[in-house]
Amino acid sequence: MFAVISRSRVTERIGKADDVGLQRSRGALDLTFSNREGISYAARRFQQGALKVRFPNVAKDEPPEAVIINTAGGLTDGDQLDIAMQVEAAAGATITSQACEKVYRAIGEPAEISVRLTLDAGAAMDWLPQPTIFFDGARLRRETQVTMAADARFMALESVIFGRAAMGETVEAGSLSDVWTIERGGRLVHVDRFVSGEEIGRMLGRATVLDGHRAMTTMRYVAPDASARLEEMRELLGSVPFPAAASAWDGLMVMRAVAPDSYCLNRELMRVLGAFRRRSMPRVWSI
Template sequence: MNSAFPVTGRSIRGHLDLRSDVRGDGTPFLSRQSFRAPIHLSKAHVESGSLLVHLVNPTAGFFDGDRLDLDITAGKSTRLVLSTPGSSRVYRARSESPAVCQQRLTVESGAFMEWIPEPFIPQAGARYFQRTEIQLEENADLLFFEWIAPGRVARGEVFAYESLRWELDLIAQGKLVARERFELKPGDHSLTALREKFPAAHYVTVYVTMAADAWPAAELDALHGERTYLGHGPLFESVHIVRALCADSLAARALIGELRRLLYEASHQPMPRLGRLIA
């Protein structure tokens, strides 16, 4: 993960290595942290029983050849919430190499992790590859959001990127529960499903653990409407998925806020305030 040459004339090699644990009195804290540009951490603080950490990118965004490696662990019995106060952006590629983000999230026994970033915005001509591995131990809980925007809509850049490649493996108690492999390229059929429903669709995915008898199916069904096309269902034991297409950024933001509220209420846990537009 560490490199002797993290910055060159054309690229950045950044990393985040983070672990939370609990003190003897039950207070969560960061027991390990190491980071390098383009990542910076806010001062972690406890909010509604969870340790809240904002991941900040103080740079303009990602360029081709940039690489970011994240390794984040919620230690046994801790509650960790990770948020980003600003959107992630990837810019027009100057070569055939994509910007790369590799992230590994581990939730140990009895722990909870929420991952709730602002939207990922690919600009015209961008190339990007993201791989995520999520490991859930026994009795571990997860609330994982992803939000992919179509581009800079106000600039007329709707699905104008070169390529977005996404990989995700979700492993619960040693069993592969979900595997995603897709590449979105405006020049082929891969965007057909997104474009058919809304001309500038925002794509939202949520993975969440919850007992089947607590799953708020009727409330989630009610979120389906003219500006939001939503589906949900179980994957394995307590692991569920929600997928949605939204007409625009306002619909996506409203949906994520409502999903977050519903899922916290259904789990009977206090919802930490994030201190940004998604409350």
């Protein structure tokens, strides 16, 4: 089922020696979803190293759901994950993760995550990984590149939790570089970059960043009806008990929110996005 086949879309970094000789985690995942007689299915499945994927049962009228699993249990300095996903013409897929990705204290280079997502004509993808938990002293460099047809539909959620409130954790040191680029119909429509210095706690405390909150999230919805659905999203956000807002332009909607902790954030995300998607969030999101 998961034979080692061509890796044309994932980088050849697994097994690369590092300078200090410490054990590092490497993982690669490459999936392609196709449409056959109106039914979407996973036509290509490649997994290697720490990354695995499982496909839970879904209702007959829903697209296949892929659950990403990092068997290493988290990331630290020098770890590398490479993910490539393609949804072919008229196919659909929902991608999520088994649990929150944890990024632990680093002693050297940052952990790296590279994600490349491709949507062909008439394709639909919901990219809904669970939040990333960022521990004190962690370093992470993540880059997500999306290439999609003009009539494709793409929803993406990305959340980061800075220390677990229930454990009394705070984040003072560490660095985060998180870059998104989206090309739609051959045209660059979105670039978003969040970059901190090593004193990330000071940056997060600013009123223009998290203003004392521990969690942040961004939803991106790229589709022909993105602008038409803006008021629908704003109405859903009206009852959210923490700062949240949405805007839309040129076929792209962006929603951002900050929350006091992960529990509050996930509870509201499940309600808001479940209503906006017109189907429940993946079962692994249940709290």
